[in-house]
Amino acid sequence: MKERxxxxxxxxxxxxxxxxxAETGSNAVSLRDIAKLANVALxxxxxxxxxxESLLIEAASYAIRKGVEGLREELSNATSVDERIKKASHYLxxxxxxxxxxxxxxxxxxxxxxxxxxxxxxxxxxxxxxVQVILAEDMQIGIQDTGxxxxxxxxxxxxxxxxxxxxxxxxIAAAYDQLEKALLTFVSIxxx
Numbered sequence: 544m545k546e547r548x549x550x551x552x553x554x555x556x557x558x559x560x561x562x563x564x565a566e567t568g569s570n571a572v573s574l575r576d577i578a579k580l581a582n583v584a585l586x587x588x589x590x591x592x593x594x595x596e597s598l599l600i601e602a603a604s605y606a607i608r609k610g611v612e613g614l615r616e617e618l619s620n621a622t623s624v625d626e627r628i629k630k631a632s633h634y635l636x637x638x639x640x641x642x643x644x645x646x647x648x649x650x651x652x653x654x655x656x657x658x659x660x661x662x663x664x665x666x667x668x669x670x671x672x673x674v675q676v677i678l679a680e681d682m683q684i685g686i687q688d689t690g691x692x693x694x695x696x697x698x699x700x701x702x703x704x705x706x707x708x709x710x711x712x713x714x715i716a717a718a719y720d721q722l723e724k725a726l727l728t729f730v731s732i733x734x735x
Contacts, residue, residue: 553591555581560602565644569599569651600665603652606645607669611676624685624730631684632723635699636716646703670696685730698722 559581563572574595578585592598617634621627649669656663676682677692686692702722706715 552581552583552587554605556583556588556591556598557602557605560598561606561644561648564599564602564651565647568647569655574598596659596661599652599655600662603648603666603669606648607672610645611672614676615681618682618684624683624734625727627682627684628723628726628730631682632719632726636719647707650700650704650707684726685733686726687733691729695722695726 556577559577560572563577563580566572567576574585574588577598578588581588588598592601614631614634617630618627621630652662653666656666673696674689674692677684677686677695678689686695699722702715702718705718706712
């Protein structure tokens with residue numbers, strides 16, 4: 544990826560990539576499809592990205608960064624760990640997990656990473672970034688253990704995947720409630 548991210552074209556391409564991937568998946572999407580949806584010339588995609596793989600990797604990073612920015616904003620005025628956990632749960636539940644485009648893209652690229660070493664390396668980095676977000680001091684959700692952060696990420700991924708596989712929204716919401724209670728209990732016990 545070239546360091547020419549200053550124009551709005553770069554962001555338009557990433558947004559279009561996420562929408563295309565969410566609609567058709569990585570196997571069916573082409574750079575031409577993305578260029579058409581972004582209303583840019585194909586050459587503009589090649590100007591910013593070496594190939595389709597680098598575009599997909601950057602689209603995953605972009606989607607995750609936007610989600611993290613939104614979560615940080617949501618948590619910015621919470622005053623207690625309990626309130627932060629509840630707000631984080633609500634934000635993830637309503638904005639990013641249940642049927643969202645970014646989650647479809649994330650799972651699609653995780654599947655590709657099983658066979659593609661470059662994608663595996665990139666998606667491992669994305670997952671490590673998410674673990675670090677869960678552990679971050681500015682998140683202040685009371686999780687300071689890497690193992691627990693990985694467990695939370697696995698639970699969130701698992702709930703989203705179950706939703707995509709047909710679990711009812713009410714069932715997933717109930718599971719979120721249980722995850723929230725478990726985190727509140729964990730933090731309460733840890734702080735004793």
